Amino acid sequence: MSDVLAVDAVGLTKTYGMLTAVDRLSVRVGQGEVYGVLGPNGAGKTTFLRMLFGLIRPDSGKLSVFGRSWDRDGVRALDGVAGFIESPKFYPGLSGRKNLQLLAGLDGGVSGSRLDEVLETVDLRDRGGDKVGGYSFGMRQRLGVAASLLRDPKLLVLDEPANGLDPAGIRDMRALVKQLAGSGLTVLLSSHDMGEVEEICDDVTIMRTGKVVYHGPMTATMTAPVVATRRPGLAAALRWEIVKLAAQIRSRALLAAALIVPIPVVAVLNGQAQVPSDTIYGRLVHLSGYAMPLLMLAWAAQWALPLLAAIVAGDIFAAEDQHGTWKTILTRSVSRSQIFWAKTLTALAYNLLLLTVFAASTIAASVLIIGHQPLTGLSGQTIASGPALRLVVLAWATAIPPIIGFTALALLLSVRTRNPAFGIAAPVVAGFAMQLLGSVSGLDLTRKLLLTTPFEAWHGLFAEHPFHGPLRTGLAVSAGWTLICLASAYLGVRRRDITGG
Amino acid sequence: MRPIVTRTVAVLAAGAGIAATVAAGHPEITRAGLEKALAPTFANLYVQQAGLLGIAGVATATVAATDTCDKGGPKVADTGAGPNWICMMSWTDNKGKHQDGKFEVQVRTDATYVAGGPSKIVGLATITDKHGHDVPNPVFEFDGVIPT
Incomplete structure (x- = not known):
C-alpha cells in the first residue's frame, strides 16, 4: 500500500503574456481514482495536463506525479503515466501497428502479441495494418488510447477523448474508458461535457478561466506503488529515429539518387567535346578519370552538398511540428535530450552515408568510364594513378567537416523555425550567400569564417608540396559552426513549451 | 530581457563581428606567393609538353623558369584575387634558347588561378603528340594553386 498521490499539484500558475491560462491550481488525485477535470473550452484544463506531461513549464507552483517531479526527476516523472493531449497525433504515412511499434520503441520495445492485445482492446486489430492517414478521427482517438496502454500505465490521462466523435464513437469511447477504469487504473479525464464526467468519474475539479471553482470529495483509495520500469535511453530513441527515417520514401530516394545520378552525369560530361574549363580541373576531365570527381566536388560544393545536408536534417525536428507529434513522443519514456541527440545523430549519420555513397559513385563512375590515367x-606535377586515387578520396573526405556544419545549421533552423521547407531551403540559400560573399576580393578573414570555405580546403593536397593550413582552418571553422548551431538547437528543444498540435 | 531587445543586440553583435573581420583581414594572395607558385607549375607542365612531343632531355632544372608578376599596373596593389594579374615568365626552351612570355593570370579568391601563355611561344590549345594524335597543350592554359 502507498499513500503517495498519483497527482499532487499545488498552486500551479501558467501565463502567456497578459493571459493567465492556469491560476494557482491545486489538484490531488489518489491512486485508483477516476478523476475528472471539467470546464468549458479555455478553462485551462489542457494547459494543466501539458504541465503534467512536462510539455510546458509552470511559472510557479509544484507538481508531482507518483511523488516524482519534473524539476527533480526529469522524464522519470512520467514513469507509470500515459495518455494524450487533445487529439493524439501519429505519422500518417505509417500503419497504426507500425506507429505503435515505433512509440513502444521509445519505452524499450514491445512484443507482437502485446501489440495485438492493445489493438484488440481498442477494437482496431483488423485495421492495424492500414496507414493512419486513412483512419477516421475516432480510430485515431482509439489508437491514442492503444499507444497509452502500451506503457502499462498506473495513471491514464485522457484529454477530451470523446471530442469530435460522432454519437457512436462517443458511446464506444466512454465504454472503453469505463472498461479501463474498472481494471484498477487511475484515470484523469479532462472534458467539457458534464454528462461524460458524471458517467465515468468518481471525483471532479471544475475549472473556469484558469481557476478552480469546485473540488469534489477526495477518496482514500490506495493501490500498490509505481515500480520504475526499465529506462529505454538514447539507444532506443536512436533506433526509433532510424526506423522512422528508413520508412521515409524521400530518404531512400535520396540515397538512390546519390548512387545513380553521378553515372549519367560523368558519361555526359565525358561525351562532350567542350570541357567545363571555368571550374578547377574542368579542362582535364578527358585526360584522367581522377579529374572528373574533383570537378564534381567543386560543383557540388556550390549548392548540392548544402542541399544534401539539409534535406533530412532540415526536416527532422520540424516534421514533428508538421505532424503535431511532439506531444506524442514526449509523453513516452525518453527525455527531450535523448530525442534531440537521437535526431541529431541520425541526421549526421545519414548525411555522412549520403556523402560516402555520392563520392564512391562519382569516383567509381569516373574511373570506369574515363580511365585511371x-x-x-595543381603545381603541374604528374601524380601516378594510385596516389591520385588516394588524394581524390581524401579531397572528398575534406567535405565531411562542412557537411557536418551544414547539418547542424539545418537542424538549428528545423528546431527554431518549425517549418520543414524553411529548414531545407534556408541552408542552401545561406550556402549561396556565403559563396557570393566568399567571392568578393579583400574579405580574407571574413572568407575564412564562412562555412562554405572549408569545401575548397582540398586544393592544397594537390600541390607539389602539399599545404594543410586551409584544412586546419576549415576544420576549426566547421567545428565552431557545428557547436554554436547544435547548442542553440539543443536549448531550443529543451526550453520550448509544446503548446501546438 | 525582452525578445526584441535580445534580437536587436544579437543582430548588432553579428554586424559588428562581420565588420571586425572585414577590417582585421589581411590579404593572403600576394605577388610573392603567385610568383613562387606559377614558375614551378609552368616548368612542370613544360616538361609534360616535351614528353607529349617526344622531346628528350627536358627537365624542370633545364627549363629554369622564373617570373615577375604585377596586378593591374602600377596604381593597383599587388595583392588579392582578380582577373588582371600579368606575369612575365622567362625560361629555357626545349632547344636551349632563352624565352620570355607574358602570361595572363586570373586569380580566384580561393587562391587557385588560371594562367594562359602566349600561343606564339607555348603553342596552340591543342598539339600533335609523338603518336600523331591531337592532344590538349598543357601549357596553353592551366590551373594552379597559391599556397596559403
Whole structure:
C-alpha cells in the first residue's frame, strides 16, 4: 500500500503574456481514482495536463506525479503515466501497428502479441495494418488510447477523448474508458461535457478561466506503488529515429539518387567535346578519370552538398511540428535530450552515408568510364594513378567537416523555425550567400569564417608540396559552426513549451 | 530581457563581428606567393609538353623558369584575387634558347588561378603528340594553386 498521490499539484500558475491560462491550481488525485477535470473550452484544463506531461513549464507552483517531479526527476516523472493531449497525433504515412511499434520503441520495445492485445482492446486489430492517414478521427482517438496502454500505465490521462466523435464513437469511447477504469487504473479525464464526467468519474475539479471553482470529495483509495520500469535511453530513441527515417520514401530516394545520378552525369560530361574549363580541373576531365570527381566536388560544393545536408536534417525536428507529434513522443519514456541527440545523430549519420555513397559513385563512375590515367597536380606535377586515387578520396573526405556544419545549421533552423521547407531551403540559400560573399576580393578573414570555405580546403593536397593550413582552418571553422548551431538547437528543444498540435 | 531587445543586440553583435573581420583581414594572395607558385607549375607542365612531343632531355632544372608578376599596373596593389594579374615568365626552351612570355593570370579568391601563355611561344590549345594524335597543350592554359 502507498499513500503517495498519483497527482499532487499545488498552486500551479501558467501565463502567456497578459493571459493567465492556469491560476494557482491545486489538484490531488489518489491512486485508483477516476478523476475528472471539467470546464468549458479555455478553462485551462489542457494547459494543466501539458504541465503534467512536462510539455510546458509552470511559472510557479509544484507538481508531482507518483511523488516524482519534473524539476527533480526529469522524464522519470512520467514513469507509470500515459495518455494524450487533445487529439493524439501519429505519422500518417505509417500503419497504426507500425506507429505503435515505433512509440513502444521509445519505452524499450514491445512484443507482437502485446501489440495485438492493445489493438484488440481498442477494437482496431483488423485495421492495424492500414496507414493512419486513412483512419477516421475516432480510430485515431482509439489508437491514442492503444499507444497509452502500451506503457502499462498506473495513471491514464485522457484529454477530451470523446471530442469530435460522432454519437457512436462517443458511446464506444466512454465504454472503453469505463472498461479501463474498472481494471484498477487511475484515470484523469479532462472534458467539457458534464454528462461524460458524471458517467465515468468518481471525483471532479471544475475549472473556469484558469481557476478552480469546485473540488469534489477526495477518496482514500490506495493501490500498490509505481515500480520504475526499465529506462529505454538514447539507444532506443536512436533506433526509433532510424526506423522512422528508413520508412521515409524521400530518404531512400535520396540515397538512390546519390548512387545513380553521378553515372549519367560523368558519361555526359565525358561525351562532350567542350570541357567545363571555368571550374578547377574542368579542362582535364578527358585526360584522367581522377579529374572528373574533383570537378564534381567543386560543383557540388556550390549548392548540392548544402542541399544534401539539409534535406533530412532540415526536416527532422520540424516534421514533428508538421505532424503535431511532439506531444506524442514526449509523453513516452525518453527525455527531450535523448530525442534531440537521437535526431541529431541520425541526421549526421545519414548525411555522412549520403556523402560516402555520392563520392564512391562519382569516383567509381569516373574511373570506369574515363580511365585511371595519371593526374596533373595543381603545381603541374604528374601524380601516378594510385596516389591520385588516394588524394581524390581524401579531397572528398575534406567535405565531411562542412557537411557536418551544414547539418547542424539545418537542424538549428528545423528546431527554431518549425517549418520543414524553411529548414531545407534556408541552408542552401545561406550556402549561396556565403559563396557570393566568399567571392568578393579583400574579405580574407571574413572568407575564412564562412562555412562554405572549408569545401575548397582540398586544393592544397594537390600541390607539389602539399599545404594543410586551409584544412586546419576549415576544420576549426566547421567545428565552431557545428557547436554554436547544435547548442542553440539543443536549448531550443529543451526550453520550448509544446503548446501546438 | 525582452525578445526584441535580445534580437536587436544579437543582430548588432553579428554586424559588428562581420565588420571586425572585414577590417582585421589581411590579404593572403600576394605577388610573392603567385610568383613562387606559377614558375614551378609552368616548368612542370613544360616538361609534360616535351614528353607529349617526344622531346628528350627536358627537365624542370633545364627549363629554369622564373617570373615577375604585377596586378593591374602600377596604381593597383599587388595583392588579392582578380582577373588582371600579368606575369612575365622567362625560361629555357626545349632547344636551349632563352624565352620570355607574358602570361595572363586570373586569380580566384580561393587562391587557385588560371594562367594562359602566349600561343606564339607555348603553342596552340591543342598539339600533335609523338603518336600523331591531337592532344590538349598543357601549357596553353592551366590551373594552379597559391599556397596559403
